[in-house]
Amino acid sequence: MMQYDRQAKLQPLLAERVEMNSATDWILKVRQDVKFHDPDLGEMTAEDVKASIEATLRNGTGHALRVAAVMREGTVEVIDTYTLRWKLEEPGLVTLLQWLTDMYVNSKKYLMAVLLRLVRSEMLEVMGQEYVRMARAKGIPELWVTIRHELKNAAIPVITVMGLQLGALV
Numbered sequence: 001m002m003q004y005d006r007q008a009k010l011q012p013l014l015a016e017r018v019e020m021n022s023a024t025d026w027i028l029k030v031r032q033d034v035k036f037h038d039p040d041l042g043e044m045t046a047e048d049v050k051a052s053i054e055a056t057l058r059n060g061t062g063h064a065l066r067v068a069a070v071m072r073e074g075t076v077e078v079i080d081t082y083t084l085r086w087k088l089e090e091p092g093l094v095t096l097l098q099w100l101t102d103m104y105v106n107s108k109k110y111l112m113a114v115l116l117r118l119v120r121s122e123m124l125e126v127m128g129q130e131y132v133r134m135a136r137a138k139g140i141p142e143l144w145v146t147i148r149h150e151l152k153n154a155a156i157p158v159i160t161v162m163g164l165q166l167g168a169l170v
Helices: 046-058 096-102 108-127 130-137 142-169
Strands: 002-004 010-012 015-022 025-030 075-080 083-087
Touching: 010 015, 025 046, 046 075, 046 083, 046 108, 108 142, 130 142
Parallel strands: none
Antiparallel strands: 002 010, 015 025, 025 083, 075 083
């Protein structure tokens, strides 16, 4: 979102500007007409930036571990298509702008696609399990096998990941 210039001053990159209304209230204006590399993902919006921030801060990633707790506990809200408000719990944060130089932005559609891919891969893995083949061999109806055996067991890792990504999906 930000970058350092040759004089080591922070300059906007994907952000048009960053404003500090108060020590706990920051406004981030996203640059318009920035496209993702995949044309299907469209233009970068404040929703994409919000989803990326929340996915990074709340998923226990290595990147999140370098972030002050005050940033992880803050809230990010979308004001309009290209504007975000980041409300922090406490004032005195100097690392927010530094963190914005390291952050990456993914499309919200991409973050959803990751979850759908996980559902598919888990279902394919469960469908090949011996207990599923045994249920079919016993003549249990296909719908019953899918619901009681396949879907129920494939849902465990999916629900776990959904819980971790809830902030990014909302």
